[in-house]
Amino acid sequence: MPLRTVKQYMEGLRDSREVYVKGQRVADVTQHPDLAICIGHGANAYSLAHEPELRETFTFEQAGDVRNRHFEPLTSPDALRRRSILIEEHTRQARSTLNLTKAVGTDALAALHATSVAVDREHGTEYGARVAAFRERCASGDLSLVLAQTDVKGDRSLAPHQQPDPDMYVHIVERRSDGIVVRGAKAHTTMTPAADELIVLPTRAMSESDADYAVAFAIPVATPGLRLICGPLPDHRRSELEAPVSGVNIEMETLTVFDDVFVPWERVFLAGEFRHAAALATTFATFHRFTAISYKLPFAELALGCAVAMAELNGTAKAGHVREKIGKLVHYQEILRACIHGAWAEALPAEGGLFLPNPVYTNTAKFHFASQFHDVVRILQDIAGGMMITAPGAADLASPETGPWVRKYLQGAAGTDAETRLRLLHLIRDLTASDFGGYNLVVTLHGEGSLQAQLLQTLRDTDLTAPLAAVERIIGPLPAIAATSPSALPVLR
Numbered sequence: 194m195p196l197r198t199v200k201q202y203m204e205g206l207r208d209s210r211e212v213y214v215k216g217q218r219v220a221d222v223t224q225h226p227d228l229a230i231c232i233g234h235g236a237n238a239y240s241l242a243h244e245p246e247l248r249e250t251f252t253f254e255q256a257g258d259v260r261n262r263h264f265e266p267l268t269s270p271d272a273l274r275r276r277s278i279l280i281e282e283h284t285r286q287a288r289s290t291l292n293l294t295k296a297v298g299t300d301a302l303a304a305l306h307a308t309s310v311a312v313d314r315e316h317g318t319e320y321g322a323r324v325a326a327f328r329e330r331c332a333s334g335d336l337s338l339v340l341a342q343t344d345v346k347g348d349r350s351l352a353p354h355q356q357p358d359p360d361m362y363v364h365i366v367e368r369r370s371d372g373i374v375v376r377g378a379k380a381h382t383t384m385t386p387a388a389d390e391l392i393v394l395p396t397r398a399m400s401e402s403d404a405d406y407a408v409a410f411a412i413p414v415a416t417p418g419l420r421l422i423c424g425p426l427p428d429h430r431r432s433e434l435e436a437p438v439s440g441v442n443i444e445m446e447t448l449t450v451f452d453d454v455f456v457p458w459e460r461v462f463l464a465g466e467f468r469h470a471a472a473l474a475t476t477f478a479t480f481h482r483f484t485a486i487s488y489k490l491p492f493a494e495l496a497l498g499c500a501v502a503m504a505e506l507n508g509t510a511k512a513g514h515v516r517e518k519i520g521k522l523v524h525y526q527e528i529l530r531a532c533i534h535g536a537w538a539e540a541l542p543a544e545g546g547l548f549l550p551n552p553v554y555t556n557t558a559k560f561h562f563a564s565q566f567h568d569v570v571r572i573l574q575d576i577a578g579g580m581m582i583t584a585p586g587a588a589d590l591a592s593p594e595t596g597p598w599v600r601k602y603l604q605g606a607a608g609t610d611a612e613t614r615l616r617l618l619h620l621i622r623d624l625t626a627s628d629f630g631g632y633n634l635v636v637t638l639h640g641e642g643s644l645q646a647q648l649l650q651t652l653r654d655t656d657l658t659a660p661l662a663a664v665e666r667i668i669g670p671l672p673a674i675a676a677t678s679p680s681a682l683p684v685l686r
């Protein structure tokens with residue numbers, strides 16, 4: 194099957210999926226006004242792949258078929274480089290908003306591919322073949338696929354089996370000859386109502402007592418018993434001037450409830466092999482954080498561009514403190530860019546013939562962009578001045594009564610017209626001080642795992658041989674030091 198069109202993608206979303214907006218069941222997700230921006234954003238994964246100038250970036254050929262490049266097998270560092278460029282460019286085209294409708298699902302497929310080799314070897318299972326068949330179905334059908342890993346988790350200090358309510362982590366409640374039945378809920382699943390398929394992975398390491406929670410599978414979004422409860426959605430009535438990013442491209446999240454959902458065996462990729470849950474969870478996290486660092490670069494560029502342009506329009510570009518702050522935004526961007534390069538250039542050979550983005554560079558970059566993001570926002574808001582939240586809006590500019598005053602008093606330095614300055618002020622507000630701006634702060638902090646998760650993974654994967662040898666060279670032999678715990682990643686060492 195060739196690449197799908199936007200029309201075919203939209204038709205695929207018109208099925209029996211159970212989606213709720215403001216507590217009400219949605220009859221057709223492609224027709225609901227509150228979902229329009231998010232579904233339209235999902236569709237750009239299809240429209241952009243057909244743009245002649247983006248074809249090289251967005252597509253590749255396999256077995257005579259043109260396929261979306263999200264499905265290119267990650268069998269070399271160069272394939273990872275091409276994936277990074279794809280994610281960057283896709284985000285840039287969507288005004289700095291990531292689009293996970295194919296990216297996160299294919300990250301999950303890569304993790305399942307690499308880890309199922311070890312599971313099959315140890316348990317004589319056939320997960321690898323099932324993953325390969327499912328992957329081929331998604332790639333040849335040009336499907337969109339999203340990922341539910343984060344469980345609702347209840348009391349974070351307790352393991353899944355210790356929770357007073359056993360459904361705080363998704364688990365197997367019945368094993369049948371034809372498949373399994375699962376119950377529980379996953380939190381903040383991105384773009385589920387806009388996807389064809391949902392992949393489910395465990396979110397953490399599991400012990401033997403948690404064996405029923407060590408479960409991975411894929412289901413069509415329209416599977417009976419799967420209930421998608423949408424979180425806050427963007428206000429679609431705003432003008433493009435006032436919401437130039439969030440009024441055009443934005444993602445959505447759902448509370449994803451599995452109310453005794455049946456999954457046939459051919460779609461089950463882990464069912465009780467608890468020792469492999471950690472490897473699956475962390476391998477997915479590494480592939481997905483590589484996607485994350487790639488999609489963050491266009492935002493870093495946009496933030497830098499906004500700061501430079503705003504300083505020019507405000508007449509502060511030559512001020513020493515402004516230049517210093519802009520310098521910090523340059524560092525933010527370039528450290529990120531360098532780590533992305535290191536992550537693919539020094540990728541590690543992994544099980545199943547894949548290459549894993551270098552976990553230390555990947556997690557360092559993710560930690561860098563997440564931990565510094567609030568500072569980036571502060572700098573942008575500082576340079577923009579208070580007008581970024583008090584400036585008149587599109588209607589004031591268009592009105593014959595107020596428009597002349599707005600045009601006169603909103604002029605910028607060097608005769609910049611008021612409309613350009615207003616557009617820039619509203620862009621910065623949208624990115625940093627709107628509902629979407631607040632969302633950006635939180636998704637950057639928690640998306641792809643909290644800061645602590647990246648720190649732990651960096652510690653697990655950092656080779657301390659050279660640092661300790663440097664000390665020994667000066668003071669003599671040290672006792673054996675178990676400074677880090679072994680990585681759970683399926684890399685070939």
Ligand SMILES: Cc1cc2nc3c(=O)[nH]c(=O)nc-3n(C[C@H](O)[C@H](O)[C@H](O)COP(=O)(O)OP(=O)(O)OC[C@H]3O[C@@H](n4cnc5c(N)ncnc54)[C@H](O)[C@@H]3O)c2cc1C
Pocket residue numbers: 297340341342343346349350379380381382383384446635636639640641642643644645646
């Ligand atoms: C906008 C958005 C989109 C997302 N999209 C997806 C998605 O598509 N699919 C998906 O699976 N997930 C998704 N996530 C989930 C994301 O990976 C999680 O938010 C992240 O892993 C943190 O989990 P949490 O939100 O449950 O926070 P928590 O785990 O509650 O973390 C809150 C704080 O508690 C700390 N903490 C938690 N547990 C412990 C513990 N046991 N001991 C000590 N400290 C602890 C954390 O370090 C952190 O500081 C998304 C998140 C956001 C915000």
